[in-house]
Structures are given as C-alpha cells and as structure tokens.
Amino acid sequence: MPIFLDLKDAIAEVVKDGDTVAMEGFTHLIPFAAGHEIIRQKKKDLTLIRMTPDIIYDQLVGAGCVKKLIFSWGGNPGVGSLHRIRDAIQNGFPYEIEIIEHSHAAMANAYEAGASGLPFAVFRGYVGSELPDVNPDIKFISCPFTNERLACVPAIKANVGIIHAQKADRKGNVLIEGIIGVQKEVILSSSKSIVTVEEIVDDLNNHPNACILPALTIDAICLVPKGAHPSYAHGYYPRDNQFYKDWDSISRDRDSFQHWLDTEILKLGEE
Template identity: 60%
Template sequence: MACFLPLSEAVKENLRDGDTAAFEGFTHLIPTAAAHEAIRQGVKDLTLVRMTPDVVYDQMIGMGMASRLVFSYAGNPGVGLLRRLRDAVENGWPRPVEIEEHSHAAMANAYEAGAAGLPCAVFRGYRGAELARVNPNIKSVTCPFTGEELAAVPAVRPDVTFIHAQKADKKGNVLVEGIVGIQKEAVLAAKRAVVTVEEVVEDFSGLHPNLCVLPHWTVTAISVVPGGAHPSYTHGYYARDNAAYLEWDEVAADRERFRAWMEENVMKAGPDDFAGRVAGLRAA
C-alpha cells in the first residue's frame, strides 16, 4: 500500500545509484519536482527511460546523472533540440551518455510488455525504417500462426517510475486525468513507483471518462507537491508555462549559464517552491 512521504524521503528511499528510472509524462503531468529532488540528492549512473524526454531529462543529463538513455524522440517541446543531451552525446560533457533510440510505438509497447510481466514486446512496426541499423535491441520475429514478420523490442521494467498526478485519496489511490500517455503502464511495469500529486482528497468525485485510477497497491510512495509538474501543465490546475521552455533553450545553450541556472533554481530550491511558480498559471 502506498505511504505518504515528503518528496525528499520518497526519492531517497526509492531511487538508487545505477537504477533504471522512468520519469514519465506526455505533454503534461511531467514529474519535474521529483526530477529536481533526484538532482539535489546527487543520484548517479542512472539509465533514464522515457517517451519524449524533454527539459527535465536535459537537466538530469547536464548534471551528469545519466550513463544511458532509452527513449523515443528527445526535444524541448515546441522549441527545438535538447542542448545538454546533445553536448553529452557529441562531446561527452559532463560525461558520455549511451543512447538507445526507439519509435513511440516501440516504447509504448515495451512499457505495456513490462507491465504484463513479459520479456519483450511484439508489434507491427519499423517496416522501412533504418533505426535497427543503429539499435541492436530492435529485432524481428516470425509469427508462428501467420508467418508474418513482426518487430520485437525488450520489455521496459524500471527499477522505479516517477509520475505526477492530480489527486490521491487518503487510501493512496491515485487519479490521473487529461492526456494519460504511458504513465499507467510505466507504473505497473516498475518495481517501485513514486507519485507526486497536487492534493489529497477524501474521494474522487465528478470524474471525467478520460481518466486513470491507479490502485494504492500499485504505488510505493505519494508526495504532495502542488505545482510539481511546472513548467508543463496539470489538467484542471494550471496551464503550460511556454515562456519557461523558451528560456530553457537559451539557458541550456551555454555550459556556464546552465550550471548557474541549476544552482539557483534547483540546488537552492525545493518542492515548496513549485506552488509559487504556477501561481499565475492557475486554471480557471
């Protein structure tokens, strides 16, 4: 059953050096506060897994936390490339990072296979694509029933998954609304799961049909961090901070400016600061 912990304790108890870790979110509900706490704690040698890694992975890679990245499309959404990731891959700064690139379909299927306890995902994909030439973990298998050639990739089974969500009830069940992405599968595939939420409520009322409820037994720890997805948005709570993404492109372009920004906005900050960051972005 999920336990309620301050974010610093939840990260310390569930993220370890050398782990395979997923900080998942698709367009919104990015677990930024959890990623920043991991940075402050100096966790290292991580294999970071994610569909569409964005600014938080750029920050983690730039701080030397990652030795490997398993992903599908990496970029600063709506702006451009991830400059700290590119510097690590091309120049080994601040350390070399091994990359394993997949399509979105491959990553989604790999998470689903992990959630099902399967060793690999089999799907139609990669036909006509050349990604397999640079990724040895893309294989092909023949269907024993039809003879059709299909793609196969290893299941994704993180040591720990972090997500952000709207609400938890007092029993530890978690409500996710809006664009759900692959968060549910990422939690179910992981050995441990940490969820930051905007608030804790008695029960879930007025539910939208496009939602996901993660039962308490699928979650290891819950931390209440209002605003914890900033600069991404949380459906029903606050809007996307587009200016922050534009700013990041300039900050990340220079190593010294990047280090100074991280020191001021991450190393000297904390989870409580996130509520202030979204004060002017609150949803009506």
C-alpha cells in the first residue's frame, strides 16, 4: 500500500543521488512540482528518462541535477529549443551530460517491456535511420519465425518513476484521465514510484474505460494541487501557454535562468 506523504518527504525518501528517474506525462499531467522539489533538494548525478523532455528537464539540467538523458525528442513545444540542455551538451554548463536518443516508438516499447518484466523490447523500427550509428543500445535481430529484421532496445526499468494524476482515493488507488501517454507503464516498470495528485477523494467515480493504477503498484502519493502547472490537468486547469513562450527568454541566458531559479524555485524551499 502506498504511503501518503508531503512531496518534500517523498522526494527525500525515494529519490537518491545517482538514481535513474523517469518522469512522464504527455502534453498534460507533467509532474513539474516533483521536478521542482528535486531541484530544491539538490539531487545530483541523475539519469533522467522521458519520451519528450521539455522544459521540466531543461530546468533540472540547468540546475545541475543531471548527468545523463535518455529521450526520444527534446524541445519547448511550439516554441523552440531547450537552451539549458543545449548549453550542457555544447558547452558542459553547468555540467557535461551524456545523451542517449531513441525514437518515440522505441521508448514506448521499452517502457512496455519494463512493465512486463522483459529484458528488452522488439519492434519494427529504425529502418533508414541514422540513430543506430550513434546509439549503441539499438540492436537488430531476426525473427525466429519469419526471418524479418527487427529492432530491439533495452527495457526501461528506472529506480524511480514519477507521474502526476487527477486523483487518488484514500486506499491509494489512482485515477488518470485524458491523454494517458505511458504513465501506467512508468509506474509498473520502476522499482519505486511517486504519484502527485490534484485531490484525494473517498470515491474515484471511475468509468469502465478509466486508467486506474491500483494501490499495490505505488510507493508514495502526494497531494499537490496544480502539480502539473504550467502543463495542464484534464478537468482541472488549462495549459499556461504564456509560460512556455516566456521560458524561451528565461532559459536562453545563464543569468536570467539563475535569477528565475533563485526567485521562483529555490526561494520557495526557504519559506
């Protein structure tokens, strides 16, 4: 059964320096609050996994928490580049980071393999791609039944999986609605898990096709209203498009990023 914890306590207890951490959420339910708490606690040497590392990973890299990124696309959606990640890759600031790039299909299949307890994922992919030339984790095998050439990648099995969801009941079951992405696979494939939620309720009032994470799959649940902001939470609040636009100028310069970090993230940890 999961433990209901304050987010600060959950991050302190579950996320350790050097861990591999997967933080997922596709267009909405991105666990920004959890990422900010990781920054405040100055976790370091993390390997971060995410299908679409957007500005939350830009913030974590810029704050010096990261040594490696495993991902399938990186950018500020609808705006442009991730300047803190770019600065780390090109200039080693604040630290050099290693990058392992995959396709979306590879990442989704790798999460599914991890959730299923398999050592690797097999799929049709990477035909004509140059990624196998730069990513040693991409291999090819022949189907034992048809001799078809298939791609395979290692299963994703993070130390910690972190997601945001709409609500949890008091028994620790979690409801996810809207665009699901790979949230359930992250929880099922990770050794430990943290779920932040908008509210804790007596009854989830779920419908037959709802995505429910049963309590036995979760280690910690944290009540964090607006825990996905500036992304959106279906049924609770919209996407803060202006912040995504503003992030381009905030993150483009090292000094402006540090000012944002000091005033908007680190200062909150002192209050």
